[in-house]
Amino acid sequence: QRNHARTFQRSGVHLRKLINDLLDLSRIEAGRLELDPQPTDLRALVDQVTALEAPLAAERGLDFWSGVGDAVPARVWMDPLRLQQVLLKLVNNALKFTEHGQVLISMQYDAGHLVMAVTDSGIGIPQKKLCVLFEAFSQADQTITRKFGGSGLGLAICKRLAEAMGGTIGVRSE
Numbered sequence: 001q002r003n004h005a006r007t008f009q010r011s012g013v014h015l016r017k018l019i020n021d022l023l024d025l026s027r028i029e030a031g032r033l034e035l036d037p038q039p040t041d042l043r044a045l046v047d048q049v050t051a052l053e054a055p056l057a058a059e060r061g062l063d064f065w066s067g068v069g070d071a072v073p074a075r076v077w078m079d080p081l082r083l084q085q086v087l088l089k090l091v092n093n094a095l096k097f098t099e100h101g102q103v104l105i106s107m108q109y110d111a112g113h114l115v116m117a118v119t120d121s122g123i124g125i126p127q128k129k130l131c132v133l134f135e136a137f138s139q140a141d142q143t144i145t146r147k148f149g150g151s152g153l154g155l156a157i158c159k160r161l162a163e164a165m166g167g168t169i170g171v172r173s174e
Helices: 002-029 042-060 080-096 127-132 142-148 154-164
Strands: 038-041 063-068 075-078 102-110 113-120
Touching (some): 002 154, 038 080, 042 063, 042 080, 042 102, 080 102, 080 113
Parallel strands (some): 063 102
Antiparallel strands (some): 038 075
């Protein structure tokens, strides 16, 4: 019964995430996304994301850490919930596709631009698949997706949120 209850709980969490992703994508596509910019403590935001994802990293036996450069301003004007949403999706993907090694969150301030990166030692993505990675319902490899799960919406939402906040998003892989 306990195993069934855990399965039901995981299924419910997965369904809630899928519904929320669909709603977010619908809002974005309909031009109804509303940002709530406010003074945001970036170090605290990175610490929150790290704390939220640390149990999953520990469960998988991964090294997981974060670093914020000295030049990063103490506070910036942006929507902290949407920035956290993007960072959580990126970190969650990195943890999901990394079987051993490490995941790193880094934040730097370079030439007036905030540069966030999530780096992992995961399986990598073939170069020919990188161009579709940020499209809705696209995934790099369907066989891997069946193993790890996912809807193909997370990175599309990240891209649209980053652009809505005046930023860009990209990927490099080996």
